[in-house]
Amino acid sequence: MNTIYKSEVGAKELRRRYQAGLDAWPVPAEHIRVPTPEGETFVVVSGPEDAPPVLLLHGSGSNTSMWLRDVASWAQHFRTYALDLIGEPGLSAPSRPPLASDAYALWLDEVLDDLGVESTSVVGMSLGGWVGLDYAIRRPERVTRLALLCPGGVGRQRMGGVVKALLLRPFGRWGMRRSVVGLAGLDPAHGPDVLDHVMLTFEQFRPRTERLPIFPDEVLSRLTLPMMVTVGARDAMFDSQGTARRIRQCVPHATVNVLPEVGHSIFGQTESILAFLRDGHDELNERD
Template sequence: MTIYKSEAGAQLLRERYLETLRAWPVPHEEVRVPTPEGETFVLVSGPAEAPPLVLLHGSGSNSGEWTARLPSLAGRFRVYAVDVIGEPGMSAETRPPLTGDRYARWLDAVLDHFGVARAAFLTSSFGGWLALDFATRRPGRVTALALRCPIGLGPMKKGFVVKAVLLALFGEKGRRKSVAGVLGEPETSPIVDHQLLVSANYRYRTGPFPLFDESALGRLTMPVYAVAGAEDAMVDSATTKRRLEAAGAVVDLVPGTGHYIPGEADLAFLTRTAANGDFTA
C-alpha cells in the first residue's frame, strides 16, 4: 500500500517539498543513495573536512524540517540531512518492521556511501527512535546523539489518541485543535497548517513504537543530550528524562512546551562535543 492517500495528495506534498528545496538556505548537493531498502535522498552541505553530522527528521516529515537550522549547522559540520524511507520526502516508500535490524542496515548503507565511518546524529521524534536503534546496535558508528522529543523511551499517552479521535468528529476545526495541542503551538501557526496538509494526504504509521529496554540503553556509550517538552501531549517526557538520565544522558525538559521544540538548545552540546574531539569521521 502506498504511504499516500491519493496520487494527487502525493504530488501536492512533493511540490511543496520541491519549493522548500529550491529555497534551501545553504549551498548543498542532492544525492540519491542506493540502499537495501531502496533509494534514499540526502542533502549534503557544510565543509568536507568538518565533523560529520546526520540529521533524521520526525514522522510525517522530511529534511525540510531542518531548513531554519541549516545555516548554523552547516557552518560547523559536514551535514547529511537524510529523508527517512517511508516518509513524505524523496526517499523510497519502504517501511521495514521496527523490530530487527533493517533500519540499522539502511543507515549503514547511507553512511558507507559517503565514506563516513562514525557520525553524530541530530534528530527529531521518530528520527530519535531511529538514531537510538542505530546507536544501540552500532555504538561504534555513533559519536554523539542530540535528541529532540525522542520516542521509544517514555510510553505514548493513551489519552492523546482518544482526544484526537473525538476532536476529529468536529471536522477541520477539531483536527486543527488536535494538531495544535500535540505540537504545543497556536492553532494559527504555519507549522499547524503544514501538519494538517500532511495528515490530509499521508498515511502515518499505525501501531506502537517499541520501547528500548535497559539492556539496549546500556549500550549508549557515546555522549547523549536530549530536550523534550514538559507538556508533550503524545509522549511521557518525564519517563523519557528519567530513563535517559539513568543511562548517563543529559536531559532538559522545557516548561510549557509540547512535542514541537523551537530553538537550538542542542547546538551547544554538538559544538562542545566536536571541540572536545569526541566525534570525528
C-alpha cells in the first residue's frame, strides 16, 4: 500500500475521482510520464506546441485537476505543463525528499529537460508556490516570470489552524467539514463538489508534516524576474500579511495583491494571471 494514503481503498477512490477530472479537462491534452531519480512524474500538456511554456504547480493535497477552471484560457496563448507534484495525491511518485535541500530543483531540472523546456513562466499555489519560488531562486536562468497564489516560504506558517482541526476530528464528519472549511478557506460559494472532494482527500491522504522552509530576505532580494503574488487576507495556513510585507520589501518591483475576504483557497484569478503572463510575451514580441 502507498504510504501517503491511509488505505488502498481510499487511494483507489481518489485516483478514480482524479481520472474523472482528467476526463473533464476542457482542452485537448497529452499525458506524459517523465522518469526522474525521485520516480515517475505525471504531466498534463495543453496548448499550441510553438507557444511559450508555462509550468503549473498545484498545492498540497491536490493534483493537476486544480487547474480545470483556468487551463482553457491559458492554453489559448501558452503551452501549459501541469505537473503532479511528487508526494501528493496525483499520479506522480510518492517520494518526499527533504524540503530544506536542492532536491526539488534537481527534480524539476529532470522534468523540464525531458520535456525539452529550457526556460518557462511558472504559476504556483501554496506548496507549488514554494516549489516555484525555490526553483526561481536556485535556477534564475530557467524561470522567466513567476505568478504565486498563497505561496509558502515567505510569511510565517500558522499552526493554530492545524491544532483546531485536530481538536475537531473527534466530532466525525461534521468536525472534518468544519476543519476543512477553516483551514482551506472554502465556503459554499465554491460548490459542494469542491468541499466534498477536499474532505475525501484529507480523510484518505496523509499530508506533509514538514514545515516549509522560510526564504531569507537576502535570498528573496536576489529575485529580478517579473513577479506577481496574490494572497488572501484571511489565510489560516500562512501569515498572508507577512507574505505581502516581505515581498514588497525584498522584491519591490513585484506586484502584490491582497484579497480582503479570501482565505487560503484562491479562486477566480484566471484572467489576472493570464494578463501578467501575456505582458511578458507581448513585450518579447514587441522587441522582435
